[in-house]
C-alpha cells in the first residue's frame with residue numbers, strides 16, 4: 001500500500017499534504033500521485049460501506065482530496081495552442097459529488113478545451129440550456145458516482161435528443177461505477193474511467 005493511499009484512507013489531512021509536496025519535489029509524476037489519491041478514496045469508500053466510517057468521514061476525505069488537488073494543479077500546466085473545442089460538463093441530477101468532475105475540468109482545460117461547468121445535481125434541462133447557449137459545444141461530459149443516478153444520465157441523454165441536439169453532440173460519461181453497461185443503458189456514446197481518458201475521448205469525438 002502506498003504512503004499516500006494509506007494517509008488518505010486514515011484521513012491524515014496534514015500529513016497527506018506534506019507527503020504530496022515532498023513527492024512532487026522529488027519529481028514524482030502528478031498523474032501517479034492522483035492515481036494513489038484515488039485508490040485512497042476507494043479505500044475510504046470501502047470503510048464507509050463496511051460501517052467503519054460515517055458520512056462525516058466521506059466529507060473529510062472529500063476536503064482532503066480538494067486540498068491535494070490545489071497543490072497538484074499547478075503541475076498540470078496547460079499546453080499552448082488553439083482551443084480544441086468546447087465541452088459542457090456537470091454532475092447529473094441527484095448527485096452532488098464534484099471532486100471527479102473538477103478533475104475532469106482541470107484536465108480538459110489543461111488539454112486546451114474550453115469547458116462550461118454547470119455544477120452538480122444538474123437537471124437535464126440545465127445541460128440542454130448550456131448546450132443551446134454554446135452551440136459550438138460538440139461534447140457533453142456527465143459525471144455520476146451513484147448507481148441510483150443512472151436514470152438521470154438516461155434522462156439527460158433523452159432531453160438532449162428531444163431538444164434536437166443529439167446529432168451534433170457526443171456524450172461521454174464517467175465517475176466511480178460507470179462502465180459500458182451504463183453507456184448501453186443510457187444511450188450515451190462512450191465512458192471514460194479517469195480524467196485523462198476524458199481528454200483522450202473528447203479529442204477523438206471532436207474529430208467525428
Ligand code: B12
Nearest residue numbers: 045062096097098099100143146147174175176192194195
Ligand atoms: C467523498 C465522497 C462523498 C462526499 C463528496 C464530496 C464532494 N465534494 O464531492 C460526500 C460526503 C458529499 C458524499 C455523499 C454521499 N455519498 Co459518497 N463518496 C465519496 C467517496 C469516498 C469518494 C468520491 C471521490 O471524490 N473520489 C475521487 C474522485 C477523483 O474519483 P471519481 O469521482 O470516481 O472521479 C474520477 C473518475 O471516476 C473519472 N470521472 C469522474 N467523472 C467523470 C466524467 C467523465 C465524463 C469522465 C470521462 C470521467 C469521469 O475521473 C475522475 C478522476 O480520475 C466515494 C467512494 C469512491 N470509491 O469513490 C463515496 C461514494 C461515491 N459515496 C457513496 C454514497 C452512498 C454517498 C451518499 C448516498 C451517502 C449518504 N448516505 O448520504 C451521499 C450522496 C450524496 C449525493 N446526493 O450525491 C457511495 C455510492 C454507492 C453507490 N453504489 O452508488 C460511494 C461509492 C461510497 C461507498 N463505497 O459506499 N460522498
